[in-house]
Amino acid sequence: MSKISRRKLITGGIAAVAGVSGIAVAGKLAKAHGLIPPDCSGIYGPGETLTYAAQRILNHRAMAREFSRSEISANPFANEVAPLGDDFARMQAGGFADWKLTVDGMASRPTVFSYPEIMSFPKVSHTTMIGCEEGWTYIAEWTGVPLSYILDRVGAMSQARYVVYRSIQPDWWESVDMNDALHPQTVVATGMNGANLPVPFGGPLRMRLPRQLGYKSVKYLVHLTLTDNMKSFGKGTGGSASDSGYAWYAGI
């Protein structure tokens, strides 16, 4: 019967050693370049890490596709949200003049911005697609303040690695790495299709990042925190979605 030859044994051994040390080196390099997602542990960690690292290498400067105005969806779909409560209704009645966006964490000038202040900041617009992990999509023109502008105003420290952002709705929060946070298309959205952002679509303020799925575009934004570590937030996986079993990186 077949015998394993000495040559096969030696080449196999060398391949195994090379493979194991290759993975170790790749792991070290990935960590040094911030290519390890906060939800890298667990049985789906390897796939999640490969996806995040591969996409970050391929798209770290890429821009989401922009569409022409004629392609804007006539009838966009507003995903359901839990009831917003009396406080929200009161602020809505007042034109959101009392709405606040708190920015803290690794910032040299932590600040509480009012909605009117945010509205006075320079804005950008992009006509991009939003897609839900369920599979549906629509195209809209989004207007907002680049997140990078707000981070610049509060003096974001260079050690910061993530921006954690929260909704006024309890237990609705997400985070992104600095590549997405500083991306020119990542905006704190204030408007949609030329009007103020409607409440069903996340108004008055919504995080909007077109290179990831809709669940990263948290509605009713009230709080941003700069951090270098996700461990002290929730279960440490980087967001309420990933804490409940969804992937933290939603570029796929």
Next chain:
Amino acid sequence: MSTTLPIANREARPVVAAAPATSEPKRHAATVRVTHWLTTIAFLALLLTGGEIVLSHPRFYWGEIGNVNVKPWLNLHLPSSRDTVPTGYGYVLPDQNGWSRYLHFQAAWLAVGTGLFYLLWGVFSGHFRRNLLPGSSDRSLRRIGASCVEHLRFKRPPAEEAWSYNVLQRLSYLIVIFVLAPLMIWTGLAMSFGFDAAFPLGVRLLGGHQTARSLHFIATILLALFLVVHVVMLFVAGFRSRMKAMITGRADRVAVNAADGGNR
């Protein structure tokens, strides 16, 4: 000393020639067997989780946009795992998308990694040329037609087929490997917003995000049909011997002898 070899067993020839006459010749190379079973695991995981993901929005559209306010070209009329889709059913299935999406992409990495390895090996080892490309005598519509008739009559294949693929088998494997698998990967990646940003042309060429999703679903149906036929043919041809060949790499002695006997 001449050992008569089955004519079709071109791949096994050098192995047999080097081995003692008593040893059984190889049917499937180790690479074929390992990649076959890794692909099986990945494909079943992808099929299960893909079906689960579809349940959260069991409708399909063409072009870039598609949602409940857009008319679908295909409505599966299945219950949904979300109450945002009006299905007509009075209940909502439990949401399984979290682990389904995690496992889908992890299995996709396994499938793509295995596939790339198999592709490189197949080219350099001559596997595709020797075992999958139909032989020159088989490259005619008449031969393909004859093979179709044989298959439709569920005729048990002749013994030498334990050593080689028939022309229909070769063609269907070639379509799965070189058409459906690449289409699956391309349409799958095209649905990723991160990929879309990096390679927008990859989505534009397909005709849009929702077209990519629809084609991904159609390719899934075709691959699932292939799986059904593949398993049915396994039973028609002889479950035990074919499984043994794909697990141990060896075909039955009986098959060898029969093939030898038939080798005029």
